Amino acid sequence: MIIYLVGMGCVGKTTTGRLLAEKLGFTFFDLDEEVQEFYQKPIERIQNECLTMNEFRERASVVLDQLFSRNIDCVVAGTPAGLKFAYNSVYKRHKKDKELYSIHLYDSFENVLDRLRFYDVDSNPIDEPMSPAKRKRYLRAIKADYSYFKSSYERADLQISIEHVPLHDIPELIVSELGKLQQQ
Template sequence: MKSIYLVGFMGSGKSTVGKLLAEKLGFRFVDIDQEIEKKEGKKIKDIFREKGESYFRDLEKRMIESFLESKNLVVSTGGGLGADSENMRKMKENGTVIWLDTPLETVLDRCKDDDERPLLKKDRYELEKLFEKRKDVYAQANIKVNTEGKSPEQIVNEILGRLR
């Protein structure tokens, strides 16, 4: 079976849902952010600080490309990776893209104590603009799942039902 790519804003549950979904499908789970940290030998926040966001986005593009030909994967993408039109097109050509649509308020609540996410350093207005801009690309996904008020298990079951 082709791979499944989970997209959505930071804190939307891509990693949590991805692990559960992979388990249910008997697929391998890949977290692009973790793969980048492993390859670079440092945390994403340190990559951002030392080399900048554009360097990191280039790493994301190269990393996702290394998994595009793979089968039977559930891939958790970083929030910015899935918001890039070129990446979206490539993922859709090679698998099914699922957008975990989560309201900004929920995301901010989930991430409030997380100092590992460089983009959370932006002010509220900048985050809202980024969120709205990214939604335009996320909306190109094959499947949109509204996550509000649902447990990870409920989200996985909805995805499984929609994949059939």
């Protein structure tokens, strides 16, 4: 079985994915990390080589295709565009012949803002102080990103809100909801 987590940036796909994979005894993959390893350079540098974000997504979807092609039980933390563009084509192709489930994780915009992390072009974390004005600007950007990707999130097999759910309880919530889906 492959569990593919999608959702906006900083919603918790990687943290949740690691915990879920550990609970299930599955292998965990973070698509961003796998893309960096495959192309041997940081994400932003790969993006800078591409003329468009769509070109970058095409390149990254090659890696997603390889992950889905492995015959192992795994959890894959995707990107905000996880069920859009080239990623969706890869997902639909593999969904035909695999036990593959997409799960859209979502939380309040304010909680996502509180998790926001920044990185330099080499994927090193950087500290960005958040003034009230910056918080307001980033909150608007988070809402705009969600609106842009919303239709792709609606394609997911499951919609799971993690708002007000303690982190250690999220994997059990996913397992429970996935079990209900499999019984249908």
